[in-house]
Amino acid sequence: MKPVKVGLCGLGTVGSGTFNVMQRNASEITRRAGRPIMIEQVGARRDNPDCDTTAVLVSRDIFEVVNNPEIDIIVELIGGYDTAYELVMQAIANGKHVVTANKALIAVRGNEIFQAAREKGVVVAFEAAVAGGIPIIKSIREGLTANQINWLAGIINGTGNYILTHMRDEGRTFEDVLAEAQTLGYAEADPTFDVEGIDAAHKLTILASIAFGVPLQFDHVYTEGISRISAEDVAQADALGYAIKHLGIARRVANGLELRVHPTLIPKQRLLANVDGVKNAVMAHGDAVGPTLYYGAGAGSEPTASSVVADIVDVVREMGADVASRVPYLAFAEPNRDVEILPMEAIETAYYLRLVAVDRPGVLARVATILSEQGISIEAIIQKDANDADLVPIILLTHRTRESEMNEAIRQLEALADIAGDVMRIRVESLNDQ
Amino acid sequence: MKPVKVGLCGLGTVGSGTFNVMQRNASEITRRAGRPIMIEQVGARRDNPDCDTTAVLVSRDIFEVVNNPEIDIIVELIGGYDTAYELVMQAIANGKHVVTANKALIAVRGNEIFQAAREKGVVVAFEAAVAGGIPIIKSIREGLTANQINWLAGIINGTGNYILTHMRDEGRTFEDVLAEAQTLGYAEADPTFDVEGIDAAHKLTILASIAFGVPLQFDHVYTEGISRISAEDVAQADALGYAIKHLGIARRVANGLELRVHPTLIPKQRLLANVDGVKNAVMAHGDAVGPTLYYGAGAGSEPTASSVVADIVDVVREMGADVASRVPYLAFAEPNRDVEILPMEAIETAYYLRLVAVDRPGVLARVATILSEQGISIEAIIQKDANDADLVPIILLTHRTRESEMNEAIRQLEALADIAGDVMRIRVESLNDQ
Structure with a gap:
């Protein structure tokens, strides 16, 4: 079967890992993909001493790679927003499939990238953008x-x-x-x-x-x-x-x-x-x-390359499928635009609070009263011994409450004459995994 | 797009979960798969009170489902070897794709099943056969x-x-x-x-x-x-x-x-x-x-169904791909028949040993000598206090050694007059996850 030709743009940490994994495991990857996949051209501003690129066409201009008519799949591993965006959009315009590890690019400009890709019928794959080598x-x-x-x-x-x-x-x-x-x-x-x-x-x-x-x-x-x-x-x-x-x-x-x-x-x-x-x-x-x-592993050269290469093999497979049978970029054929992302004030969670109080009678009662007035119920409260400056650390765990109510309680706590400095607030989640 | 029609064979724990998940999440599944997937027919010896099958064709004879020309995908959830084997082979002979959760069937007869499926160009998917709902x-x-x-x-x-x-x-x-x-x-x-x-x-x-x-x-x-x-x-x-x-x-x-x-x-x-x-x-x-x-979750009705339905969606996608672009049943286009599965005697691991010795002088030395003569090095040895019957439990951890040498050491230990009963042996593995 005719080999699939890949253009690799970027030969830094992830680029070099991708290059080396594809060379080292070429025979296993071919056995899995059912056809050979070869790196046809590398685009990188400079050589990487970790990679032996003597058998490969190397260009200092990544846009030469994107415009090489021999290439089926462009792998974008240069990172950043601007040039990477230009590169990916040019690849799509040229009808090439794209694999990228660029989380910032996908998170910020993914909607337009996927729209362009949909119109050209090409795949954009981005497993390596989240959690490195984990196939999440x-x-x-x-x-x-x-x-x-x-x-x-x-x-x-x-x-x-x-x-x-x-x-x-x-x-x-x-x-x-x-x-x-x-x-x-x-x-x-x-x-x-x-x-x-x-x-x-x-x-x-x-x-x-x-x-x-x-x-x-x-x-x-x-x-x-x-x-x-x-x-x-x-x-x-x-x-x-x-x-x-x-x-x-x-x-x-x-x-x-x-x-x-x-x-x-x-x-x-x-x-x-x-x-x-x-x-x-x-x-x-x-x-x-x-x-x-x-x-x-969430990062690193070869762990991230593991996901990049898995994407390349998936793209090779999707090249042999009709467009309607491909996995949608964002999992769903059409995203649901009617789901509201809640403002932080509207979420509910439990809280850990750490405050520093002046050591005088009634301070715990005043703290408890403020929380109670906001409808916040306390799961645990720990008052430590006073330090040399007569300051007492107080640690609180609350039950679940609304963030807006906690914000108001913290505002009132910080206004108390008894409380020194800011209140430290950390959210608490159960995240039951059983 | 024309709906894909599924025949569900078996309405026990996993079958009922599959039926219910497909009904409850039909709209999300359709949005992901890009086309509707419907259960055309259920084959089950009896109804399941957990499932409302009133809108579905139900047959008491699963082979009626397999021979229904309307059906694209047969889901085998009856378990066991014999009837399940017959069912799957008949489905393949009829040119239908197969999804199964049957680990015993795949492990024992998978090679022939995949061979038959390859010849007919159909997919056999079995995510649910290993570790239930985990997409392993x-x-x-x-x-x-x-x-x-x-x-x-x-x-x-x-x-x-x-x-x-x-x-x-x-x-x-x-x-x-x-x-x-x-x-x-x-x-x-x-x-x-x-x-x-x-x-x-x-x-x-x-x-x-x-x-x-x-x-x-x-x-x-x-x-x-x-x-x-x-x-x-x-x-x-x-x-x-x-x-x-x-x-x-x-x-x-x-x-x-x-x-x-x-x-x-x-x-x-x-x-x-x-x-x-x-x-x-x-x-x-x-x-x-x-x-x-x-x-x-490694088992259970809906966790296992989660994998069965994921397989159904994958099969729907693979129906739109040329055969060479599908994921091979066992990951590789051709299995490698030249790799030897080692006999247990040839493996190397560390060991935990628990033996019960008669409480007399020199027993620890005799135990250590036997291990040493087999080239087994000891990482830790713990001798407990003697119990009422003057018996002393001895716990040993060894470094890595070959199983055959450990077998010989255990044979000699059990032959010692000082040692009461059998030696308990458990293998020890580091399995570093960092």
Whole structure:
């Protein structure tokens, strides 16, 4: 059978992994795909010493690859928004199928990309955009196709999970572990995308669309990072039987859809609570199947390449199928535009609060009264011994309540003369996996 | 688009779940599949009060369903070998696609079934045959298609996992928990298939074929059950930092393939060690992706139906693809018949041994000498206090060694005058998931 010809754009971390996996496992991949798949041309600004490209056409101009009429599938691994967008749109205009690992591009401009691809009848595949090597797009989009998804929750940023894991295991501060992660190459020099939750929000946007059949709506994701989490919060959570994880959560509720990224206390015995270091995991709960979980490497050269190459093989298969028989880009033939993404004020969850009070009689009663007046019921309250400055840390766990009521309670708490500084608030979710 | 017509054979636990999920989620399934899928006819010996079949043609003779020319896809959910085999082969002969949840049928007669299906150009799908609702076939067969799989290990029998979980959590005996599981409906009146590992061996046979591209070889799986595990073994393992899980393990080694089902000590911090109750999980380790894990309900009406319906949708899609573009039944276009399944004597693993010695001087030295003479090195040895009968339990952990050498050592240990009764041997695996 005639080989399928791939144009590989980008030869950085993921590009080099893709190149090497395709060379090393060529015979197994051919046996699985039923026909040979070869890299016809590589487009990269510079060579990568990890790849032996001597037998392959190499171009310094990625647009030469996109315009090469021999090529069937363009693999976009250059990252970023602008050039990547141009590249992908040109590939589609040229009638080529596209495989990409670019979560930002898909989350932010996916709707227009899929529209263009639909009009040209080409496939755009993006398994590697979410959770690296874990086949999470395929599992939700095809494996759980019988289900109405109730909710999903995932550790979908390895850097954040690395930092939280080491804060917990070693009692260290956020800043300290971040600096170490930067030295080890697990965090960027500018870590904003990872630690402030933007990268996780990109991925959650994609997961939610394929799970719930809604258009990509990155702008509607509530996004909160982990930079305010203190060593004390980690220790207090642990003492209460919880781990703090940075989660992306999407949940179907009666009046719409919750889409939120934030630090979350989850019970220690949950599998998700035991996903440590740079690893990723996504839990998806379907009405028929119940809870399911998918775990693996969320980033890295060859793990991400594993998903890129799986996509290439899927595209090769879809090339032999009529367009109506292909898996829709976002799982559903038509996205449902009538589902409201709820504002954060409308969601309901439980809360962990940590406040610092001046040590005088009645302070606990005043705190409890404010919560009670907002209809917030308390599950646990722990008052520590006063420190040298006569300040008393108070830790609270509440039952489920509405975020708007909690916002009002926190406003009133912070206005109390007894309370020093800001109230620390972390959301608490049960995420039952049994 | 013309609806695809399904014939559902069997209306028991999984059949009724399939019927109900397809009715309840019909609109979401249609939106995903891109065309309506309807149950045209049900074949079942009796009605199921959980299903409202009034709008559907019902036949008491499943072969009427298989011979109905209107039907595109036959769903075999009657279980067992003989009638199910006849049914599936007749469906294939009639040019119909087949979806089945029948692990025994696929593991034992899959090679002939796939051969017949290949000749007729029809699809046979069997996601529900392994690990219930977990999309494990799809994840390994398609999601990890870029990888050479190094090993996989799974908790793939919910009954066994339920028993071991309750033995550990409540310090109870095997017989005691089994009786409870039978009362609760988690175990059959004759529990042999589950507790002696035959069911797990069926599933491991299938997983190994799709992971390693070898023919189905149920007869070559080493199979050992959990009925000899005592409450003391569970407690000793726990004290040493291990959980005992009943695992199916397949591993590629230099000279062949290991295929084995047996109780296994694994470190407590592994995710697999924390998969409890009736839940299933499979860990698959690929050369590119590293360790990945898939978790969920391994049995039950609607979880299993989730996989059956996902298969139906996949078959609908494959109906629109040329035969060469379909995913091969066992992942590879042609299975590799040259890979040897190693006899159990040839595998290497670490071991937990529990022996009961007569309390007299030198017994520990004699035990250590026997192991040393077989080249077996000891990681830990624990001698307990003597009981009333002057018997001393000795617990040993060894480093990795060859099974044949361990067999010889156990033979010699049991021949010692100092040793009372049989030596209990449980294999120990690290199964690193980081």
